[in-house]
Amino acid sequence: PVLRVALMGLGGYASRVAESMQQSRRAKITGLISGTPEKLKSWGEKYGVPENSRYNYESFDAVKNNPDIDAVYVITPNALHHDQVIRCAAAGKHVICEKPMGLNAKEGREMVAACKKAGKQLLVGYRMHFEPLTLEIHRMRMAGELGAVKFFQGLSGFRIGDPTQWRLNKALAGGGALMDIGIYALNGCRYMVGEEPVWVTAQETKTDRVKFKEGVDETITFQLGFPGGVTASCLSSYNMNNLDRFFLNGEKGFAELQPASSYGPIKGRTNKGPLELTTDRPQQAVQMDEMAAIILDGRKPVIPVDGEEGLRDLVIIDAIYKAVKTGGKVKLV
Numbered sequence: 001p002v003l004r005v006a007l008m009g010l011g012g013y014a015s016r017v018a019e020s021m022q023q024s025r026r027a028k029i030t031g032l033i034s035g036t037p038e039k040l041k042s043w044g045e046k047y048g049v050p051e052n053s054r055y056n057y058e059s060f061d062a063v064k065n066n067p068d069i070d071a072v073y074v075i076t077p078n079a080l081h082h083d084q085v086i087r088c089a090a091a092g093k094h095v096i097c098e099k100p101m102g103l104n105a106k107e108g109r110e111m112v113a114a115c116k117k118a119g120k121q122l123l124v125g126y127r128m129h130f131e132p133l134t135l136e137i138h139r140m141r142m143a144g145e146l147g148a149v150k151f152f153q154g155l156s157g158f159r160i161g162d163p164t165q166w167r168l169n170k171a172l173a174g175g176g177a178l179m180d181i182g183i184y185a186l187n188g189c190r191y192m193v194g195e196e197p198v199w200v201t202a203q204e205t206k207t208d209r210v211k212f213k214e215g216v217d218e219t220i221t222f223q224l225g226f227p228g229g230v231t232a233s234c235l236s237s238y239n240m241n242n243l244d245r246f247f248l249n250g251e252k253g254f255a256e257l258q259p260a261s262s263y264g265p266i267k268g269r270t271n272k273g274p275l276e277l278t279t280d281r282p283q284q285a286v287q288m289d290e291m292a293a294i295i296l297d298g299r300k301p302v303i304p305v306d307g308e309e310g311l312r313d314l315v316i317i318d319a320i321y322k323a324v325k326t327g328g329k330v331k332l333v
């Protein structure tokens, strides 16, 4: 069977998802949710979504009565995810939610609980979890090919443009670079190291207080400690380009991805040489095929993408912001 998906929020990333889904084998667009009538019309015509499966932000609870929609993919600004996900679950639909899943751990817990109560699955749009080179390094580490892991470095950032965009608005973004791009380094260190961190320290640098207002972080460096003694050192920034690199060091070898989390192609190498694994399929097509298998067939992905996984990142993000404020070491339990 095919996963029939309604897209919510028809912006930049939704456009990429929609285009990529044309190459998906197991997921198709059967619904649209937007506040802009012209977008509903043009997207509806382009992707063959009939008028009775087009909704706005007031009317979308009615997806409940639409038998052609199995899941809603929420691709709106971060601050809207919490309420929208809960409404979709209450309407009896599975939910795929973009990262960050919510604004903080409290929101995340409520989202997980609401989906559980409704008996619906909650997945987070972590596309790297299905990316071939990422999975190959994960496999190498699991197979012991790198030996005991000692250190991870994750660098995630880009120089952000337009100062009026929602990403630089605390109320809509919930924070700054960490919520948006630093989350790749954070999430990456967890699946690359293969343990959950037990402490975090963090430092913030702000060079432009006009562009990056109170509560919107420009650059944060953060460090995580893992139970086995591994440490991770990460950089999250809205003020640097060419910043997209993962480096995992073990006793027997290293693995590196650069770029590590772009839309592709991802490039990798180890101490033995380049990692030669390429795919001509867009990441989002692979992601949607895998998510269809998770939702419809109960497949367990190698690297989880469920609500609990999204929540763990939010717990650590809360701890990073706390560490920035206090200057101290924040323990994670």
Ligand code: NAD
Pocket (backbone or CB within 6 Å): 009, 010, 011, 012, 013, 014, 035, 075, 076, 077, 078, 080, 098, 099, 100, 125, 126, 127, 166, 172, 180
């Ligand atoms: P965007 O600004 O391009 O699109 C956001 C859409 O939400 C717009 O169509 C806008 O009209 C709509 N919207 C609905 N209510 C709104 C409101 N109250 N205020 C502002 N806009 C509103 O943003 P985007 O880049 O598509 O990001 C959307 C989400 O997707 C974010 O959570 C982001 O983190 C995530 N994202 C994920 C990836 C990824 O690779 N997984 C990449 C980009 C974005």
